[in-house]
Amino acid sequence: MDTIFALATVQGKSGVAVIRLSGPSAHGAATRLCGTLPPFRMASLRALKDSDGAVLDRALVISFGDKASFTGEDVVEFHVHGSRAVIGSVLRALSKIEGLRQAEPGEFTRRALENGRLDLSEVEGLADLIDAETEAQRRQALRVFSGDLTAHTEAWRRDLIRAAALLEATIDFADEDVPVDVSPEVRDLLATVTRGLSTQINGVAAAERIRDGFEVAIVGATNVGKSTLLNRLAGRDAAITSEVAGTTRDVIEVRMDIGGLPVTFLDTAGLRDTTDKVEGIGIQRAIDRARGADLRVFLQEEDEVLDLSPVEGDIVLRPKADQRKVKTGAVSGVTGEGIDELIEAINAHLSERVAGAGIATRERHRHVMVRALECIESAENLISSGMESTDLAAEELRSAIRSLEALIGRVDVESVLDEIFSSFCLGK
Numbered sequence: 001m002d003t004i005f006a007l008a009t010v011q012g013k014s015g016v017a018v019i020r021l022s023g024p025s026a027h028g029a030a031t032r033l034c035g036t037l038p039p040f041r042m043a044s045l046r047a048l049k050d051s052d053g054a055v056l057d058r059a060l061v062i063s064f065g066d067k068a069s070f071t072g073e074d075v076v077e078f079h080v081h082g083s084r085a086v087i088g089s090v091l092r093a094l095s096k097i098e099g100l101r102q103a104e105p106g107e108f109t110r111r112a113l114e115n116g117r118l119d120l121s122e123v124e125g126l127a128d129l130i131d132a133e134t135e136a137q138r139r140q141a142l143r144v145f146s147g148d149l150t151a152h153t154e155a156w157r158r159d160l161i162r163a164a165a166l167l168e169a170t171i172d173f174a175d176e177d178v179p180v181d182v183s184p185e186v187r188d189l190l191a192t193v194t195r196g197l198s199t200q201i202n203g204v205a206a207a208e209r210i211r212d213g214f215e216v217a218i219v220g221a222t223n224v225g226k227s228t229l230l231n232r233l234a235g236r237d238a239a240i241t242s243e244v245a246g247t248t249r250d251v252i253e254v255r256m257d258i259g260g261l262p263v264t265f266l267d268t269a270g271l272r273d274t275t276d277k278v279e280g281i282g283i284q285r286a287i288d289r290a291r292g293a294d295l296r297v298f299l300q301e302e303d304e305v306l307d308l309s310p311v312e313g314d315i316v317l318r319p320k321a322d323q324r325k326v327k328t329g330a331v332s333g334v335t336g337e338g339i340d341e342l343i344e345a346i347n348a349h350l351s352e353r354v355a356g357a358g359i360a361t362r363e364r365h366r367h368v369m370v371r372a373l374e375c376i377e378s379a380e381n382l383i384s385s386g387m388e389s390t391d392l393a394a395e396e397l398r399s400a401i402r403s404l405e406a407l408i409g410r411v412d413v414e415s416v417l418d419e420i421f422s423s424f425c426l427g428k
Helices: 026-034 083-094 106-113 120-131 135-145 147-170 183-212 226-234 277-293 339-353 364-386 387-408 415-425
Strands: 005-006 014-020 043-048 055-064 075-082 100-102 214-220 251-260 261-267 295-299 315-317
Touching: 005 026, 005 083, 005 106, 014 026, 014 106, 026 043, 026 055, 026 075, 026 083, 043 415, 055 083, 075 083, 083 100, 083 226, 120 135, 120 147, 120 387, 135 147, 135 183, 135 261, 147 183, 147 364, 183 261, 183 364, 214 226, 214 277, 214 339, 214 415, 226 251, 226 261, 226 295, 226 339, 261 339, 277 415, 295 339, 315 339, 364 387
Parallel strands: 005 100, 214 261, 214 295, 295 315
Antiparallel strands: 005 014, 014 075, 043 055, 055 075, 251 261
């Protein structure tokens, strides 16, 4: 492979910036700039010089061998001062070294995948970890990146391989010293995998909401204080407020962190009958977005009827608590009355929604696991139909194993035979 280099930290001015090299020529190229390299995984201060001997910066230099690096290749990192001038000068110096090229987007991680340092699910977890904005997103992404999904998948894979091996043994080695009826153990193994897959499949929707975020729509008639409430929640003037009815025409979105969960609040047009064509479009958009939201907060009088009605789980509050004598069940964006209670209610509702979240976080994961589960169920039906269908059941289990391969991208096709030989001493 080529030796690649790139800025590994964010663009722009910072205290420290990291420039990474990876590939077979990484160590040699780095010595062109800094002289001798420090021992592996030990940081040492070095002067970085260009081809003319001019000092570019004084940087911490760390080198890694291919067995201990992120990419699985020889790696060197320059921890330089984070000014644009310093970063630019070091990158220019590297670009002039023969055999080096600028890394493409995601290429360091791609090499980590290709060299077996990460699997597919861990790569997805890393991407989610980098994008994480809230505590819940960070925890979820870190679990995937740390290999929790991989560990579950490998456990399911081992059980399926064991079950397939038992079935294969009854077919190919009937005269050997193997159990006559392996179906009880096979059924137990398949039941364990089925429970695990079903739990994760059921938790994907909640996990996706943690990753992508929730939408909470603020709904009500005109001039009930929806935009004022949004501004109070956001802590800034995100929406224009006015005493003129119908000021909000389009849906205004503000993303926030509520109890560690990512939440986008939607300020929608006031619901009323109108002859204004533009306002009418805004009202229809408001209804459509509110219906598609995960939760709706209604600012509504007790006897008021709107074009959109609350459903179970929605929050209904009286508007303009600052103008009421009885403030129970009311909220005000002007004074902040009832805001803490509203946030607690939203947090409780959304926390309940994500309580069943698993470690499978994407629709891709769900699709793969559903396919594997279908194959397992088919195998169970074939086993129940008698020994004459054993070969078909074994093939269904092999299909389930191949389906799970898409989760982590790593399944050894020889594992079934390996299990047979090691378990039943049949490699003679």
